[in-house]
Amino acid sequence: MSTAKDVTEATFQADVLENSKPVIVDFWAEWCGPCRMLSPILDQIAEEHAEKIDVVKVNVDENPGIAAKYGITSIPAVFVFKGGEHVASSIGAKPKQVIEQDFADYL
Template structure:
């Protein structure tokens, strides 16, 4: 079972933009192979850093408004939101240690 919460167009503002912690958002789709490879890595990061960040998932097929708003054209796309703004981005499936390095400022 995933540690990441599913977020929708309607819950995005409350779950992500108004969060008091940084939020790692995984933009993904059911049919995306690299997205399925990345999911357990993000679950590990969610478990390892639960006190520092929230990790959520946005299905781009089910939530086209939020995907369009942030210009998601390639998935998996992992964005970090802090204070309601995009603070970091990572495109494509990457190993856990690479993601942890890219997002170290938010996980520390």
């Protein structure tokens, strides 16, 4: 089970957009195999970079409004938000080193 905080449409504004740190948002669903593969990788990143960044999860089936707002059409979709803005993306399950490279500016 993931250690990342579950974020909903009710908490997205406070937990992501108003967060003082950059936030990695994992858009996922229960039925998504690649999402389950990616989850422990994001947990490792959350632990290793806890002082610099927060990692949260958004279940797209339970929060379709957020998924629609950010144009999520493929999952897993991993976005970085900083200062309330979407600043980086990674689509699909990737090795930890690739994700860290994609998001190096925020880790």
